[in-house]
Amino acid sequence: MSEATMPAMAVDLGGIKMGNPINTASGTYGQGWQFEGFYDVGLLGAITTKGCSAEPWEGNPQPRMTDVFGGMMNSVGLQNPGVRSFVEECGEYLAHLQERGCQVICQVAGHSVGEYVRAVELFEELAPWAAGLEINISCPNIAQGGCAMGSTPEGASEVIAAVRPRTKRPLLVKMAPERVVEVARALEAAGADALTVINSIPAMAIDVHTRRSKLSRPTGGLSGPVLHNIALRMVWEAHRAVSLPICGVGGITSGEDAAEFILAGATAVSVGSQNLFEPASAPRILDELVDWVASQGVRDVNELIGAVEC
Amino acid sequence: MKIAGIEYPALAPVEAACHRARIAENRIVAEGIMRLTLECADLARALEPGQFVNVAVGGEPRQLARIPLSFVATQAQEGLVHIVYALLGPGTRRLARILEGEELDVLGPLGHGWRLDEGAARVLLVSGGTGTVPVYAAAVWCHRHGIAFDAVVGARHRELHWAVDRLRERTSGDVVVTTDDGSLGERGFATGPALRLMGERAYDLVLACGPEPLMQTVSARATELGIPCQVSMERTMACGFGACSTCAVKTTGGMKGACKAGPVFDAREVIW
Numbered sequence A: 001m002s003e004a005t006m007p008a009m010a011v012d013l014g015g016i017k018m019g020n021p022i023n024t025a026s027g028t029y030g031q032g033w034q035f036e037g038f039y040d041v042g043l044l045g046a047i048t049t050k051g052c053s054a055e056p057w058e059g060n061p062q063p064r065m066t067d068v069f070g071g072m073m074n075s076v077g078l079q080n081p082g083v084r085s086f087v088e089e090c091g092e093y094l095a096h097l098q099e100r101g102c103q104v105i106c107q108v109a110g111h112s113v114g115e116y117v118r119a120v121e122l123f124e125e126l127a128p129w130a131a132g133l134e135i136n137i138s139c140p141n142i143a144q145g146g147c148a149m150g151s152t153p154e155g156a157s158e159v160i161a162a163v164r165p166r167t168k169r170p171l172l173v174k175m176a177p178e179r180v181v182e183v184a185r186a187l188e189a190a191g192a193d194a195l196t197v198i199n200s201i202p203a204m205a206i207d208v209h210t211r212r213s214k215l216s217r218p219t220g221g222l223s224g225p226v227l228h229n230i231a232l233r234m235v236w237e238a239h240r241a242v243s244l245p246i247c248g249v250g251g252i253t254s255g256e257d258a259a260e261f262i263l264a265g266a267t268a269v270s271v272g273s274q275n276l277f278e279p280a281s282a283p284r285i286l287d288e289l290v291d292w293v294a295s296q297g298v299r300d301v302n303e304l305i306g307a308v309e310c
Numbered sequence B: 001m002k003i004a005g006i007e008y009p010a011l012a013p014v015e016a017a018c019h020r021a022r023i024a025e026n027r028i029v030a031e032g033i034m035r036l037t038l039e040c041a042d043l044a045r046a047l048e049p050g051q052f053v054n055v056a057v058g059g060e061p062r063q064l065a066r067i068p069l070s071f072v073a074t075q076a077q078e079g080l081v082h083i084v085y086a087l088l089g090p091g092t093r094r095l096a097r098i099l100e101g102e103e104l105d106v107l108g109p110l111g112h113g114w115r116l117d118e119g120a121a122r123v124l125l126v127s128g129g130t131g132t133v134p135v136y137a138a139a140v141w142c143h144r145h146g147i148a149f150d151a152v153v154g155a156r157h158r159e160l161h162w163a164v165d166r167l168r169e170r171t172s173g174d175v176v177v178t179t180d181d182g183s184l185g186e187r188g189f190a191t192g193p194a195l196r197l198m199g200e201r202a203y204d205l206v207l208a209c210g211p212e213p214l215m216q217t218v219s220a221r222a223t224e225l226g227i228p229c230q231v232s233m234e235r236t237m238a239c240g241f242g243a244c245s246t247c248a249v250k251t252t253g254g255m256k257g258a259c260k261a262g263p264v265f266d267a268r269e270v271i272w
């Protein structure tokens, strides 16, 4: 594509200035550096790091993953080394990645309001380079916090109202696939800057020979293409309900999937499980998205956000 | 590896790539067990015993993740990688239907393999089920380096024993066979004969791969006897290159990924 026909791809995700709309979904992208052997991660608009809590978490027992129709299920359970070790290990790399033009969004996890606050404080203290923080109130794989707090407007706004005063940086919220319209409105009122829609969907898979769950827990999070059209509907609903920018997530495997999210109202999109199946998928999806924007005869991708005609 | 020109000592992205590999052979060798030979010069040169590759099958909606496969042997000169896999689900059944001459998308080399020492005088290899595949790769290595080994190979029943004759050709030592149903060799798991051999003979290395109770028992005994022991941990894996934490193994050094720090671990390191 020549410079003249290349559409403008920069977007603003609640104060996070992305060079293009491609982000990566937390938990499917390590801390970014794992992909540097496959391509230049600096090409992406943003990355979102694995959910990280104030203290280290071991995560769930094995097995943590199973293949299912149209995707996979996981029950990793937010295994992470805690904010301090996270920053020690890859803070320097992430600060440089930010300088390379890729926005680094750090995901924050907690079991309780107090733990979310503590983790945000630690990120404020130790990770001044982060472009934004994403609060995960929707993990289906932990007993407390996560999904339980993000599934109701009251729970969701309690967490965000508590962390909001602790940071001036853009605050994203990773939403559960539950009561999306009500929760989105509550989050807007509580001071969120952007919404990430959606996390994996609580689901189940059983080995009928052993009569046991295929994961170490009865349920896990479903992700992959099977989610795509559900996530798309939820992005569209959230976009109509609130004026916050939205990052669309769920089963993206191509530029066309990403384009659907943008038409439904997403400002940015995150590639998730596809990163795991096809390590160099994110830059391919970016190229395909650019081609699509150009094919629409617009000069700027922003003209296409929410442009679906229903 | 430098990232955008800078060295980060704590960070090591995998030095693996997605290769297009032509299938030279994909045929049944035992009941529900296939032998797959891939033409890929890069992988044939790079793969070390105990490492693995991650194969995308395509065309099977129940298998979107890649399938991690261990190999039995490589032929660097000929550019061949020999894989043995069991038909365990929709993904491997789909793989079994892909014809010779077609190409596969193969990510590798992946993982840390066996830490093999050319100075070893006598090695004990212990395996159960599909664990025999990476153990076989170690047997090939021992044979090439003139190191004698004994092997204990377990399977559910006699039809599943594809490796025994080939292992016997590669060692002057004993190859003990077990089956769960007694249809070949000793009845029971590989555990019994493995413990017996460790009591009778002096080994300077024990390698094990198979069901966790087998590896746990063998490594506990090896540790008691002061014999270095390595185990190869099987885990379901979504990526194979350290990005998802689905494959975690609990170790004395914290949670580690079977796909990157492993699949082979020092037995003393694993918390069962």
Ligand SMILES: Cc1cc2nc3c(=O)[nH]c(=O)nc-3n(C[C@H](O)[C@H](O)[C@H](O)COP(=O)(O)O)c2cc1C
Pocket (backbone or CB within 6 Å): A025, A026, A027, A028, A050, A051, A074, A076, A078, A107, A136, A139, A174, A198, A199, A200, A221, A222, A223, A224, A225, A227, A249, A250, A251, A252, A270, A271, A272, A273, A274, B238, B244, B246
């Ligand atoms: C292995 C794995 C780990 C995940 N870990 C997290 C996590 O730590 N935090 C989070 O908000 N979402 C996590 N997710 C959910 C993804 O970020 C994403 O929302 C979901 O997978 C849907 O997108 P996809 O269909 O493109 O994968 C994880 C998903 C997978 C597959």
Ligand code: FES
Pocket (backbone or CB within 6 Å): B236, B237, B238, B239, B240, B241, B242, B243, B244, B245, B246, B247, B248, B257, B258, B259, B260
């Ligand atoms: S399989 Fe993804 S981290 Fe090991």
